[in-house]
Amino acid sequence: MSRTPLELVCPAGTPGALRAAVDAGADVVYLGFRDETNARNFPGLNFSRPELRDGLAYAHERGCRIYVAVNTFATAGNPGPWHRAVDDAAELGADALILADIGLLDYARRRHPETRRHLSVQASASNPTAIAYYHETFGVQRVVLPRVLTVTEIARLNAQIPVETEVFAFGGMCVMAEGRCALSAYATGRSPNMNGVCSPASHVRYEQGVGGMVSRLGRFTINEFPDGEPAGYPTLCKGRFVTGGCAGYLFEEPTSLDASAVLSELMAAGVRALKIEGRQRGRAYIAEVVAAFRRAVDAAARGDPVPPLGLGGMTEGLRKTTGAYTKTWR
């Protein structure tokens, strides 16, 4: 029996990536402006207003939608950039805003009631009561679930809430509850919540040591990769540290989420949309990952088994995990 396919929500950090995602079969492309108003505020990345306008035209002509992430927390005393991001995205015709900040949700509801509001994963809404609050108070119509729930918990949650849910399917993975992590700020002074960056490039150093490549963040050593061993991002939670006299990956190995193995279960759990992480990744990643998940999502909708996606080369540390979707991960 065929069912409505899961909506495939794909990342873009540049206009080139946006076109690659649309061409590869994305239902939706999500993106952010080139500033601190979104959680991938990386150098040389993201969209100007004219680029968003062109991107919207390109996507809409091809039956694809655009969601704009304004998902950092506005700076006290300087809400201007965040308000302008919401205003411009709404006025240019974005199909939805992805928001996390309560003050900004309130602003968007008052100023642009007609524009769909989605709750960003950065809001960390992990239970029915929290989700109901965002729905009732700010008219949120979809929630991107934090990467802390098992498939069983997601199914139970979906039965209790009046809004759609979107879950992460592939890519980089926070092991901490999103929007509730100041590790990067502790080591670098630059914060995911306030600056839209985690373990920012400006504070990363790679050095070739005798034993291999050493990565440092601020003044802290994050990892050392022996020559030939696959590497990962210099994010704190994927670093190698010493506890109880043993060095290891206490938080998480360098690895990427790959939920393709539980796609049918997520569908059965009532999930509406799948999100691919990676606005910071290149066009090649976007094209390959989006095309693979297009096939997977269509197979799952037909009731067929999801074929192997062959995306191993795209993963961090060349490893993948089903993450919190499987209870043993905890």
Place this chain on the structure above:
Amino acid sequence: MTPAAKLTLGPVLYNWPAEVKRDFYFRIADEAAVDVVYLGEVVCSKRSSFFGPYVPEVAERLARAGKDVVHSTLALIMNEREMETVRALAAAPDLRVEANDISGAALLAGRPHVIGPFVNVYNEGTLEVLVRGGADRIVLPCELPVGSLEVLGRAAGGAELELQVFGRLPLALSARCYHARAHDVHKDGCRYVCEEDPDGMALETLDGDGFLAVNGTQTLSHTLCCLLRELEALRDLGIGCFRLWPQSVDMVAVAGIFRGVLDGRDDPAEAEARLGELVDIAPFSNGFYHGREGAVLVAGGTFSPAG
């Protein structure tokens, strides 16, 4: 001028044995110069059952000693059982509750409550929404710089603002238990190994630098936040409540040192030196207040790396 500053004691974040915790609070009730005491398990729902039976007794003793008792909710709520603990607190009309997840704030809407530091309040827009919902005290996230504190202080209106001034910085929460992972046991059969580390499990870099502290599903800083020298400025900005997070040190003495500075009796720099002698588990830091990396200690416009 500004109303009298309150000194508060945040909930014990670590898994101290229930009797140890009970005795700790009895001593706080009898001796500590704090005005408000927060009780409750914030980090891991699996621990709740141990101290739960002692809560009424402890709360009563604290109240009798003149402390305002606030019941803190879990910060990360992922299942029905955890939600139920929040609902139970919210359903008791005579309890004062600190919501550490927005779900708690939703359940407490319309009656006075505290918003805990695990709810993201970064700006005046959010502050206003929460105050409208009945929050009369908001404990701000630890990473806010002084510029944000200043704006929020002006925007708070009638609500009180609270900020951590002592203790390890609560940096992150997770569904995953790192204590269990470090001991190679499953979270479901964790044997409560986190009990072994009353200030969290030390986590060092490969170079042997102290970096973080692990407390079950929570990650904290290695350094201890200390804002003794910033207290006066904070009061001027409109921050009225100052939180001490319990560590396994003489918290009565710690409270005494902060009280002395708040009351204008003691010199902040001298007080900091005394605190340093009393608390030797890790160096101090104050970087977040100064808009820097949280790990550093900024002193008089310069800074020195801590840790």
Place this chain on the structure above:
Amino acid sequence: MSLSPVLLAGFVLRPLPPVLLQPALDLAMSLMRRRHSDVFERLDTLENASFLIDPVDLPFCFALRLGPPAPRLSAVGTADDMESPSAALRGPLLVLIRLLEGRMDGDAAFFSRDLAVEGDMEAVLTLRNAVDSGGIDLAEDLLSLFGPLNGPARRALGVAEALFARAERDLETVRAAFVAPVEGRCDTQTARLRDLEDNLADLRTRMPRANVSGTRAAKHGAARL
């Protein structure tokens, strides 16, 4: 953009003093700046950054300096010949070309250790993101030289022609220099090489036409003068 001369260099791979590459590198930069202005716009924030680009299988490196008056690319003998670059990127030539063209994901190349980076990571990321945004296609970009000719392209034509004329011969040098050792191990790379060969074959077949139209355009230009 920054790496496009790597391809040009591939065409002239026989040991050459780096200085002889300079006209080709200048040509490549002016071509990229014209065809991919959006890439350079994204590089604006970098101001004075400089990059050492080290194709580990070539006998020399490239120095990319973004500072005013205009971004400039030059060849240097070894990494030590470039004074304190902001950052260094090292990898096999084919990896660098594929990154440049957006055919390979930079993070994936880094995870697999095919790409090594050192120095100012903010500058590296800015460069990577800018290049990836651009939709650079070297064959297309080079072919554009033979399109409706404008001033700079016409002046460059002589250089480019010379390069293409040597292409076939030099391709074998490319293979010998760096593809052969990894051929057995990495089929995708050989496939990519075949792509390159196809592109070149394609170029060769289109060259005469381009030349003809070029001549015609030049004549028209002359007539207007």
